[in-house]
Amino acid sequence: MNRNVGRPAGGAEPTSPLFADYTVSELSIAIRNSLRKGFPKVRVTGEISKVSASARGYVFFDLIERNSVLRAVYWGGGRRGPSWQSFNVDEGMLVKVVGSITSYAGRSSYQLNATAVEQVGAGQLLAELEERKARLRDEGLFDLQQESALPFIPGVIGVITAPTGAVIHDIITTVARRFPRPIVVWPVKVQGERCSREVAAALRGFNELPRAPAGGLDPVLAQVPRPDVIIVARGGGAFEHLLGFSSEDVVRAAAASAIPVISAIGHETDTTLVDLAANKRAATPTAAAERAVPDRSELERAVNSLMADVNGSWQNLIVGKEQSLHDVAERLRLLGGDLRGHRQRLAVLTERLHLAQANLMGRRRLEFSGMAVRHAHPAALQQAKARLSLASGRISLASIQRAAVQRADALHRSRSAFDSASTRIVAARRQQFDALARIHDTLNYRKTLNRGFAIVRDGDRVVGTKKRALNAPRLEIEFQDGRLDVRT
Numbered sequence: 152m153n154r155n156v157g158r159p160a161g162g163a164e165p166t167s168p169l170f171a172d173y174t175v176s177e178l179s180i181a182i183r184n185s186l187r188k189g190f191p192k193v194r195v196t197g198e199i200s201k202v203s204a205s206a207r208g209y210v211f212f213d214l215i216e217r218n219s220v221l222r223a224v225y226w227g228g229g230r231r232g233p234s235w236q237s238f239n240v241d242e243g244m245l246v247k248v249v250g251s252i253t254s255y256a257g258r259s260s261y262q263l264n265a266t267a268v269e270q271v272g273a274g275q276l277l278a279e280l281e282e283r284k285a286r287l288r289d290e291g292l293f294d295l296q297q298e299s300a301l302p303f304i305p306g307v308i309g310v311i312t313a314p315t316g317a318v319i320h321d322i323i324t325t326v327a328r329r330f331p332r333p334i335v336v337w338p339v340k341v342q343g344e345r346c347s348r349e350v351a352a353a354l355r356g357f358n359e360l361p362r363a364p365a366g367g368l369d370p371v372l373a374q375v376p377r378p379d380v381i382i383v384a385r386g387g388g389a390f391e392h393l394l395g396f397s398s399e400d401v402v403r404a405a406a407a408s409a410i411p412v413i414s415a416i417g418h419e420t421d422t423t424l425v426d427l428a429a430n431k432r433a434a435t436p437t438a439a440a441e442r443a444v445p446d447r448s449e450l451e452r453a454v455n456s457l458m459a460d461v462n463g464s465w466q467n468l469i470v471g472k473e474q475s476l477h478d479v480a481e482r483l484r485l486l487g488g489d490l491r492g493h494r495q496r497l498a499v500l501t502e503r504l505h506l507a508q509a510n511l512m513g514r515r516r517l518e519f520s521g522m523a524v525r526h527a528h529p530a531a532l533q534q535a536k537a538r539l540s541l542a543s544g545r546i547s548l549a550s551i552q553r554a555a556v557q558r559a560d561a562l563h564r565s566r567s568a569f570d571s572a573s574t575r576i577v578a579a580r581r582q583q584f585d586a587l588a589r590i591h592d593t594l595n596y597r598k599t600l601n602r603g604f605a606i607v608r609d610g611d612r613v614v615g616t617k618k619r620a621l622n623a624p625r626l627e628i629e630f631q632d633g634r635l636d637v638r639t
Contacts, residue, residue: 186252186254186261187251192250192251193251194247195221195247196248197214197216199212199213199214199242199244200213200215201242202242208226209224210225212224214246214248218344222261223248223265224262224263224264224265225268226266246268247269248263248268249266250264251266287428288427292402292403292428293427293428301413301430301442301443302411304330304445305332305378305443307332307333307334307379308332308380308443309334310384311337311353311354311357311381311382311383311384312384312436313385318385319336322334322436322439322440326444329446330446335376337357339352340395341385346395347395347400347401350395350396350404351400351401351403354381354408357377357408358407358409358410360376378410380411380443382415383405383413383415384414384415384416384436384439385417385436386417393417393423396414396416397425398424401424401425402427405425405429406428411430412430413431413432413442414426414431414432414433415435415438418434478588500573597631600629600631606628607626609625609626624638625637
């Protein structure tokens, strides 16, 4: 390692203290040696966070205390010390770790090489989190998850997350792929001191947006549509990095949200308090986007399937109606034949009535003619006058007129009675026909065929037993849509 005295410009003798001149590697080695010499053996108290094991048997973890983090590695059986399986600790534990401080030149960082880990209790951060969780649960803030159902197809999706990075990219691409919807991003810090404050403000801000643009609103906010669902998302991170989403302010804002909230904080195994207060929890931001919108292709397949069912039902209905119409037409044809017979009989009766009326009138004319001839002879006339005189007290011209009117009325009543009787006969026959048609429609074997049954015939006879079917050389099976010949 070269150590040179710094000289000022112009070759003058240096007036400043001596300083060392290093290459990067030389400085990294010097720092590592200094750390090892200065901290050969230490015992550090802190909370376990962000534990991960390597395939070679090493365990990496962080020791945290409020906003300070010390990276540590437990070599276990991979290099030295006890086997790493004995490292039986969980995140949030308060531990005392014995080891030495060294540096890792590849990342310009220092770390604690742990040789022993001893649990001394629950960590303060974990204890505070558990106390807050129990208190908020007692208030009922975690019992409101199902009160607001998620919309099936939201008009607008609000996203609370960092404005750049993989999280917002995954949400946007997933929504675009499944069912494109407008997305409004409310950018926030997703870790650190400002995280909880900004996330809570974003939740309240989305809820304060009007359902429609209103006057008097901030010009910028007036252009922001109110979302129908909110996604609060963050990628994976250490225990301490997710603490902002477990703050009381964030939990209360999520529980009070009138807009349904989907939380997607950290990895699947990570749980924050906002997950308990949200309406739904998703394992990842991508899963949250999938929960927010349906899959358009699946909806299209479902709609196509329903349309196929509807079309099939309509076809069956049309075929059934066509058959019913055919049956009605056939019944009307038969009814028409009956009506023609009734019309013919009515015409014959009418003709007979006219003939009877004509014959009656003819006989009356003949009677009156004979009377006129007899009255034309003087003697007969005298006799008629005598008889007329004798009958004048009994018969008058008015009585003769009344008799004629009575005959005419009787004739009219006879004709009316005939017309009424004919009408009743036709109506009764029509009712009988309709009743027979309904019975025929009820007993029609085609109704049975429409329900999936079939009729087996041996010639003109219906086969009702297996024995008879086996003895028949040829059978005919009638289905709903036609007949099929079968040779046995």
